[in-house]
Amino acid sequence: LALEQALRRALQEGELRLYFQPQINQYGHYIGAEALLRWHSRAMDTLIPPMQFIPLAEETGLIVGLGQWVVREACRQLKAWEARTETRKLQLAINVSASQLRQPDFVHEVKGCLLNSGANPKRLKLELTESAFLVNTDQVDEQMQQLRKLGVSFSLDDFGTGFSSLSYLKRLPFDQLKIDQAFVRDVTTDPNDAAIVAAILAMSRSLGLEIIAEGVETEAQRDFLLKNGCHGFQGYLFGRPAPIEDLARVW
Numbered sequence: 167l168a169l170e171q172a173l174r175r176a177l178q179e180g181e182l183r184l185y186f187q188p189q190i191n192q193y194g195h196y197i198g199a200e201a202l203l204r205w206h207s208r209a210m211d212t213l214i215p216p217m218q219f220i221p222l223a224e225e226t227g228l229i230v231g232l233g234q235w236v237v238r239e240a241c242r243q244l245k246a247w248e249a250r251t252e253t254r255k256l257q258l259a260i261n262v263s264a265s266q267l268r269q270p271d272f273v274h275e276v277k278g279c280l281l282n283s284g285a286n287p288k289r290l291k292l293e294l295t296e297s298a299f300l301v302n303t304d305q306v307d308e309q310m311q312q313l314r315k316l317g318v319s320f321s322l323d324d325f326g327t328g329f330s331s332l333s334y335l336k337r338l339p340f341d342q343l344k345i346d347q348a349f350v351r352d353v354t355t356d357p358n359d360a361a362i363v364a365a366i367l368a369m370s371r372s373l374g375l376e377i378i379a380e381g382v383e384t385e386a387q388r389d390f391l392l393k394n395g396c397h398g399f400q401g402y403l404f405g406r407p408a409p410i411e412d413l414a415r416v417w
């Protein structure tokens with residue numbers, strides 16, 4: 167309960183921050199970033215990672231306000247990127263949780279943020295995980311269709327870790343998959359992981375899906391992925407999640 171109150175206050179008093187982790191293509195050029203939420207608690211004088219408060223936010227319903235803040239902040243950032251040629255074409259991906267998507271006015275909220283900020287919807291990507299469609303896949307389909315009409319795109323996050331990622335790929339209009347870092351970690355030493363990753367890359371090519379490999383930490387992993395046709399990368403090798411000022415220095 168104490169943590170819940172603290173989180174509620176954090177939202178009101180502006181203790182939440184977006185960190186940004188860069189994404190690059192096969193030529194090593196920046197193509198965008200994933201926004202990752204951080205709670206900078208003044209009372210505890212520490213940076214609290216999302217795994218420690220997002221589950222609580224989901225249970226208490228605070229995730230709705232929190233998610234709206236993330237969408238607003240992301241749109242504001244996208245608009246700011248438009249002012250510089252170096253950043254104008256970058257995409258920004260945000261994580262959307264199942265309970266956020268279940269809000270009946272989710273689409274309306276996102277549209278409102280895009281309109282108010284003046285951000286280009288084509289630069290906004292929403293990352294969904296399988297848990298988001300378990301309950302009402304048709305409703306999610308409808309929401310995705312509505313946002314896609316504006317130009318917003320969708321990424322299937324943590325691909326391969328759920329039970330039925332493949333059936334959702336078939337049923338829902340995704341633009342991109344993100345290979346989970348669990349498969350990337352041992353890709354150069356474990357033949358099973360290597361085979362799985364190669365198969366995911368071949369499949370995404372056949373389906374015309376963009377791809378991002380997550381958790382790329384070494385050049386050997388990057389080289390394996392490149393050799394197997396991977397065109398998108400994210401991981402500590404290219405940059406850790408960081409405040410926007412840090413990223414602005416390199417691109």
Ligand code: G
Pocket residue numbers: 201202203215216217220236260261262263407
């Ligand atoms: O680096 P990291 O610890 O940032 O992220 C941990 C987890 O928290 C990831 O699974 C990520 O999807 C989730 N996460 C990070 N930011 C957000 C956010 O803004 N909204 C939601 N719903 N989840 C987030």
Ligand code: G
Pocket residue numbers: 187202261323324347380381382383400401402403407
């Ligand atoms: O949304 P998602 O569950 O994919 O969140 C990505 C998570 O992976 C975040 O917690 C982020 O900090 C973390 N992450 C990003 N790059 C790396 C990496 O190269 N190695 C490891 N171990 N974790 C990473």
Ligand code: MN
Pocket residue numbers: 200261293323
């Ligand atoms: Mn993600």
Ligand code: NA
Pocket residue numbers: 323324325344346347380
């Ligand atoms: Na992921």
